[in-house]
Every structure is written in C-alpha cells, then in structure tokens.
C-alpha cells in the first residue's frame with residue numbers, strides 16, 4: 001500500500017484538536033490523540049470513556065473541531081456501536097448524506113481498556129464493529145492520581161503500590177491487551193508510540209483499508225505519574241521502544257509483524273529515567289528485580305521471528 | 307382488530323407500530339419474549355429495524371442512548387437485575403436528553419433471587435430522570451408504549467420513558483388487545499426528528515461533556531426536573547389526541563368507584579385489577595370503598611392525587627415494594643402530596659404487599675379496610691408500614707423452613 005506519510009513532514013497541517021485544554025503539559029496521551037485525529041480527518045466522532053481525556057472537553061469549551069461524546073468508563077465501545085449503527089440506518093434511509101458519514105473513534109485509558117471496559121470492548125470486536133480504538137496506556141489510573149491498573153508494569157510504584165522494604169511496587173505483570181485483542185481475530189491491531197510518529201501515521205493509514213475493529217495501544221508517558229519532566233516525554237517514549245520494553249508491532253488478520261527491530265539498549269536505561277522505578281536504584285540497587293525485568297524483555301524478543 | 311396476546315407481545319407490537327429503527331437488547335426473564343418477537347419480525351422483514359445483542363444491560367442502555375442522539379428511534383427492554391446492572395447509564399441517558407423508550411417487565415430484586423414481580427426494580431430508577439408509566443392491562447401496555455414515544459420526543463420533554471408492566475401477571479398473560487391500524491399510529495406518531503438535527507459531518511456537536519461548574523451543573527439538573535414536570539401537561543394533551551384517534555383514554559391516575567367512597571386504596575400496576583375485584587366484593591357488602599391507581603409515577607402527579615383523595619376519611623397505600631428500613635416507597639410521596647390540602651384524609655396508612663408476586667387475597671383487602679376504619683384512634687394508627695402476610699402464607703414458609711433444616715420456627 002502506497003503511504004502518504006513518508007517522512008515526519010507529511011503530518012497533516014490541519015489541526016483537529018486545537019490548543020487550550022486542562023490536560024497536563026507534555027501529556028503523551030494528548031499528543032497521540034492530536035496526531036490520531038489529524039490522520040483521521042474532520043469527519044470523526046470521538047467516543048470517550050472516563051479517564052484523563054475526559055478533561056479535553058469541559059463545558060462550555062471543546063478543543064475538537066469534530067464531534068465528541070463522553071459516555072462512561074465501562075461502555076464507550078457499546079455506545080460507539082450505537083453511534084455506528086444509527087449512522088448506518090440513517091444513511092440507508094437517506095436521512096444523512098453518505099458524504100457526511102463519520103468515522104467512529106473510541107478513546108480510552110488503560111484502566112478502562114484492561115479492566116472495567118474490557119467486556120464491552122471484547123463484545124464490540126466480536127461483533128466486528130467498524131471503529132478505531134485508541135488506548136493511551138499511561139500504565140495506571142492517572143486521572144484519579146496514579147493508582148495501579150491492570151496495565152501497570154511489574155515493580156512500578158503507583159499511589160496504591162508504594163514500594164516498601166517488603167514490596168517492590170506492583171507485584172503482578174502487565175496485562176497483554178495486544179494478545180487479548182488479537183485472540184478475537186480483528187483485522188487490525190497495533191502498538192504505537194508518540195516517539196515514532198511516522199510509524200504511527202502509517203499504521204493508522206494501513207488500518208483504514210479494513211472494515212471492522214482497528215485497535216491501537218499507545219505507550220503514553222505521563223509526567224506526573226511516571227515522575228518525569230514534561231520535556232522528557234519523547235525521550236522516555238523513545239527509550240521504551242529502544243530498550244525493547246514497548247515493542248512496536250502490528251497484527252493484520254492475526255499475523256504479527258514487528259515494525260521496529262533494531263539492537264536493543266539495556267532496560268535499565270529506561271527505568272532510570274522515571275521516579276516510579278527509583279526504588280530499584282535507591283537507596284540500594286535491586287539487581288534481582290532489574291534482572292527479572294531485563295529477562296522478561298529478552299524472553300519476549302527471543303520468541304520474535306527475525 | 308382484537309387479538310389475544312401477552313403483555314410482552316403487546317410491547318413488541320407497539321414497538322413495531324411505532325416504526326422503531328434500533329433495538330439494543332439483552333435477555334432476561336420475564337422480558338425475553340419481547341426481544342425474541344422483535345428479532346424474529348426483523349429477520350422475517352416484517353420490520354425495518356436493526357437488532358443488536360449487547361454484552362450487558364449497561365452496554366445496551368449506553369448504545370440505546372447513543373443511537374437515539376444520532377437520530378434513530380430506539381427501543382430497549384429489561385427487568386430487575388438487568389435494570390439495576392444498567393443503573394449508571396439510566397442517569398446518563400436522561401442527562402443526554404435521549405428520548406428512548408424502555409419496557410421494564412417488573413421482577414423482584416435479589417437477594418433472594420426470584421422471578422415474579424414487585425416494583426423495587428423500576429422504583430429504584432425513580433430519581434434517574436426517566437419518566438415512568440405503569441400499566442395495568444395488556445391493552446394499556448400497548449397504548450402506553452405508543453404514547454411514550456410521543457411524550458418522550460416532544461420538545462418540551464425530551465426525556466427517556468420507562469413503560470412498566472408486571473412480569474408474569476402481564477408479561478405472560480394473554481388478554482384481548484385492540485391492535486390499532488398502522489396508518490393511525492403513523493398519523494399519531496410522525497417520524498422522529500431530533501431537535502439538533504441528525505449527528506453527521508455537517509453538524510459537529512459535543513455530547514455528554516464534563517461540567518465542572520456547580521452553577522452549570524445545577525442548571526442542567528433543574529432543566530431535567532422542569533422538563534419532567536412538563537410531561538404532566540404534555541401527557542394530558544397527548545392523551546386527548548390519542549383518545550380522538552383510538553377511542554381509549556388514559557389519565558395520570560385511574561380511579562375506580564372513587565366518587566362516593568369514604569375509604570380509598572391506592573395501588574399501581576396489574577395488582578390494581580385484584581384491588582378492583584376486592585372493591586366489588588366490599589361494595590357488595592355495603593362498604594364505601596374505592597381505588598386510585600397511579601399510572602404516571604414520574605413525573606409524580608401530586609396535584610391530581612391530592613384532588614382525588616380530598617375529603618376522603620382514610621387512605622391505604624399498598625406499596626408493592628419495600629424500602630428496607632423505611633417502608634413503602636410511594637407512601638411518603640402520596641402523603642406529602644396531601645399535606646397542604648385542607649381536605650386531606652384523616653389518616654393515610656402504609657401497607658406493603660405483593661412482594662415477589664405474592665397475591666393479595668380478599669382477606670388482606672378486608673384487613674386493610676378494617677385498619678383504615680379504626681385508624682382514627684391514635685393508639686391504633688400503625689406508625690410503620692403494615693406488612694401483609696396471612697396465616698396461610700406463614701404456614702407455607704414454616705413448612706419450607708422445616709425442609710431447609712431450620713427446625714420448628716415460631717413467628718412473632
């Protein structure tokens with residue numbers, strides 16, 4: 001497929017999400033939404049599940065040029081189905097002109113996507129809903145102040161998993177949404193990163209040739225939650241990919257392909273940038289946990305077909 | 307054309323007559339027959355609508371509200387646990403001002419889990435912003451669904467409506483129902499045209515946005531309340547149009563032998579039919595007793611209730627529900643509607659009966675009447691709700707407790 005995104009310069013100039021929101025400075029998630037909306041264009045309805053991005057539209061303002069619909073935490077994919085079906089019904093009856101058709105984008109955080117909203121997401125994929133699904137994965141419940149979610153990585157500190165002498169932060173492994181979705185056999189699943197905009201734009205473009213669920217999970221550095229400066233977001237996102245912690249990949253009709261496969265840096269370089277992993281280095285270095293984290297990444301990559 | 311159909315079939319028939327375009331669904335006893343019929347008619351191409359089964363009632367109501375906002379006429383149905391599971395979204399859908407109609411087939415709420423009706427499910431939704439119409443017969447079920455769309459899509463109201471029918475007593479009971487002609491229903495209920503136009507690329511709109519200002523929040527909530535109150539007059543208006551076309555008239559309340567009655571029993575839903583039969587018996591014995599059935603429960607028709615009960619000696623309210631730790635749910639609403647009336651009845655007494663579909667026997671109605679007759683003595687006035695339960699009822703429960711290994715149990 002020919003791409004219209006060969007270099008970063010090919011980012012559409014038209015802004016769909018204009019400045020002036022209550023979102024934190026440097027928020028990785030907001031950057032992703034901005035680019036995502038640019039690629040999709042103006043005929044879009046963004047269906048939002050409760051999370052940080054709920055704060056994008058606060059009455060009487062909205063930064064969106066297109067339509068916006070805040071639903072609830074658990075059921076944005078269900079409401080998206082209602083929107084899609086109603087649009088199809090009205091277009092069929094000529095009550096809406098087909099040129100005014102809307103693309104449906106569900107916007108949700110990892111807390112909703114991996115927990116309370118997983119059931120309605122699973123059902124939407126199973127029904128073959130024609131929609132885009134964007135998870136900004138900041139790896140915790142950030143909007144409520146950074147409590148552990150099912151997507152929080154092993155050994156990270158959150159407000160509900162404070163590291164102590166006997167606890168190393170989150171004691172469970174991050175839920176693998178990519179594989180959970182892929183098991184439903186949707187036409188398109190991908191991971192993306194705000195540090196790899198070209199890769200992201202090409203993936204959205206590629207996915208758009210398919211009718212059905214087009215699912216994206218995005219690494220979304222969160223300055224207050226991860227304990228990084230807002231000008232470090234892209235650097236940290238870049239390290240997540242380059243250490244192999246955040247594999248960039250896609251699955252077209254279930255077939256997995258990695259879109260970044262270069263020499264990896266040690267995970268330590270990524271961990272060291274963030275306060276949520278500080279307890280692994282201070283007051284004393286916890287080699288056992290650091291090695292476990294490295295091994296998990298190594299194991300993953302050794303299973304990846306070259 | 308009269309047909310012998312169940313309450314569930316009456317709902318489905320009305321939905322078809324209303325040219326509903328979208329039906330999000332989730333099965334639950336005793337509602338399921340409604341969605342089975344609708345999905346079959348759609349597959350047989352007798353109905354031009356889309357039917358989608360969701361993963362839960364929470365999702366189903368989310369989708370219903372969403373589709374309605376985009377511009378499709380939408381219907382959905384639930385019951386009991388299902389309605390409670392959807393609870394968060396009931397408040398949302400009314401806040402979105404999405405004019406959907408939801409048939410609730412009443413069923414008592416767990417735990418303990420059971421199948422037959424009482425109204426703890428639907429009355430739990432009383433503060434949600436949904437209007438509530440409670441029907442007594444299968445005919446009224448059909449007519450109420452048609453009226454519900456007209457009220458809910460009226461720009462003075464624009465709120466979702468629950469039409470309530472009792473599980474089993476109506477849902478599975480066949481009654482003769484006059485099914486109106488399609489042309490007449492289409493004349494009464496024109497195509498659904500949303501106020502802001504259909505949602506499309508030409509008309510971007512933000513829906514359900516966060517409101518952090520408490521002034522704005524209060525404003526929107528007051529709007530909901532005022533819109534709901536508007537439905538009292540809108541209902542009267544629409545009821546007259548309905549009568550002209552179909553020859554049947556429905557009020558906010560329904561009265562039975564009320565004019566000369568000294569004593570009044572207040573009821574809702576299908577059990578009012580039992581109440582009316584009891585009134586006939588008691589009238590035959592020379593008792594001046596009548597019945598008031600409340601049909602519209604949200605908005606609550608305070609004024610007409612106060613008018614109808616003015617000058618009566620005593621009133622007994624039978625709540626087929628229980629607000630644990632308080633008593634009947636409708637009793638305080640009725641009492642407060644009467645408080646400022648100069649002619650308010652001397653006593654108003656709360657009764658609870660019909661829980662989990664337990665029949666209310668003639669002996670219980672007699673007990674209600676005798677309680678009303680003696681209630682003027684301060685020491686005879688029951689401060690707490692009177693729970694209707696006969697010797698026979700207690701006997702059968704004792705039997706079950708024995709089988710369950712609880713030994714001999716004595717009541718108090």
Ligand code: SF4
Pocket residue numbers: 023024026027028029030052138142143221222223224225
């Ligand atoms: S808390 Fe984190 S994810 Fe949420 S808006 Fe702020 S930076 Fe973005």
